[in-house]
Amino acid sequence: MPEPLPRSFYDQSALTVARALLGAILVRAEPGQPRLSGIIVETEAYTGLDDLASHGRHKPTPRNKPMWGPPGHAYVYLSRGMHWMLNVVTEAEGAPAAILIRAIRPVEGVELMAERRPGRTPRELTSGPARMTRALNVTQALNTVDMTTHEAGLWIEPGQPVLEEQVRTGPRVGLGKTPEPWFSIGWRWWVAGDEYVSR
DNA sequence: CCGAGGATTATCT
DNA sequence: GATAATCCTCGGA
Numbered sequence: 001m002p003e004p005l006p007r008s009f010y011d012q013s014a015l016t017v018a019r020a021l022l023g024a025i026l027v028r029a030e031p032g033q034p035r036l037s038g039i040i041v042e043t044e045a046y047t048g049l050d051d052l053a054s055h056g057r058h059k060p061t062p063r064n065k066p067m068w069g070p071p072g073h074a075y076v077y078l079s080r081g082m083h084w085m086l087n088v089v090t091e092a093e094g095a096p097a098a099i100l101i102r103a104i105r106p107v108e109g110v111e112l113m114a115e116r117r118p119g120r121t122p123r124e125l126t127s128g129p130a131r132m133t134r135a136l137n138v139t140q141a142l143n144t145v146d147m148t149t150h151e152a153g154l155w156i157e158p159g160q161p162v163l164e165e166q167v168r169t170g171p172r173v174g175l176g177k178t179p180e181p182w183f184s185i186g187w188r189w190w191v192a193g194d195e196y197v198s199r
Numbered sequence: 200c201c202g203a204g205g206a207t208t209a210t211c212t
Numbered sequence: 213g214a215t216a217a218t219c220c221t222c223g224g225a
Contacts, residue, residue, distance in 0.1 A: 044217070053217075063210060081208030083218050100217055130218050174217050198218095200225085212214085 004155035007148050010071035014090045014097040018045035018189050021088075023162040026104050028136040029153040034112055036136055038104030038126055039159055042190040042197045044172045046087070048096030053178040056096025066144050067096040074154060076133075076143040083130030086138050088147055088156070102129045102173070102188075105196040128198040166192045173198065 005024065010017055021040050028036040048056025048067060055064040055077070066075040066089060075087040075098050087098035104126045106113055113125045113135035126132040133139070138154065145152035169186035190197045 046217070055217080058211095061211070077217090078209060080206080080216055080218050082206070085217060087217085102217085128218070172217070176216070178217095201223105203221105203223090205221085206219090208216100210215085 002157040004148050004150065004157060005072075007070070007072040010088060010090045010148075011092060012090065014045040014047050014099060015187065017088075017090045018043040018099045018187065019167065021099060021101070021156070022167060022189055022191055023159045025107065025157040025159045026101060026136075027155050027157060028109075028138065029150070030137065031153075034109045036106075036109035036112060037157075038106045038108075038132075038196075040101060040103075040156070041105050041194045042101075042103035042188070044100040044102060044189075045090075045187045046098050046100065046172075047091075052182045053172060053175045054096070056098070060096075064096070067098050068094060069144065072146060072148040074142050074145050074147055074152075076138060076140060078140070079130065084133040084139050085129050086133050086142075100129060101132065103127050103190075103196050103198050104132055105194060106135075123195055127196045162191055168192050 021043050024040050025037050046054035048054050056067040060068050070093045071090050073089045079085050087100050089098045091097040117125050117135050126135050147155045168190050170188050171184045172188045
């Protein structure tokens with residue numbers, strides 16, 4: 001069984017990590033359940049410094065504090081009062097930055113994912129940040145856990161590298177009234193033509 | 200197929 | 213009190 005990506009992987013620029021995560025395998029292992037996994041096909045980078053779209057744009061608060069924490073840990077928060085979002089913290093401790101994992105292509109445990117997403121087509125199982133967390137049972141309970149070990153049942157393994165010619169970038173999704181240039185900057189990465197990419 | 204609007208609640212101003 | 217790194221349903225074509 002491959003080892004989780006190490007802390008040094010996440011201790012890089014958020015932009016570098018967001019690109020490098022394409023093709024990696026997100027793994028969810030819960031006691032008494034079959035292992036769930038999928039290939040990461042869509043990511044978004046949020047840096048704190050001057051990024052007016054990022055939760056790390058201001059001071060640390062109870063919610064966004066994990067973004068300042070050590071790289072390789074999870075940052076999970078509730079969006080719109082009902083959807084859990086999964087991020088991986090990047091860059092050195094003290095620098096607020098994280099990657100939002102927006103979509104995966106299911107590999108292992110598709111049956112269980114389907115059970116958790118009743119009435120959905122296969123494509124709808126994990127083709128969006130909240131769809132994915134629902135299929136993988138990622139909730140608040142996983143906020144701040146270390147994703148560089150097997151301990152918490154959530155980690156990322158190396159996968160098949162995605163070639164540069166298959167990578168696309170574009171504006172991040174759902175930013176509302178975020179001002180330019182942050183609204184349109186190409187900090188969303190996805191695999192060209194993959195049906196599991198959101199929208 | 201497509202766009203509009205509602206759901207639902209923690210979080211921050 | 214307003215907002216939110218979203219998803220789903222429904223109505224119209």
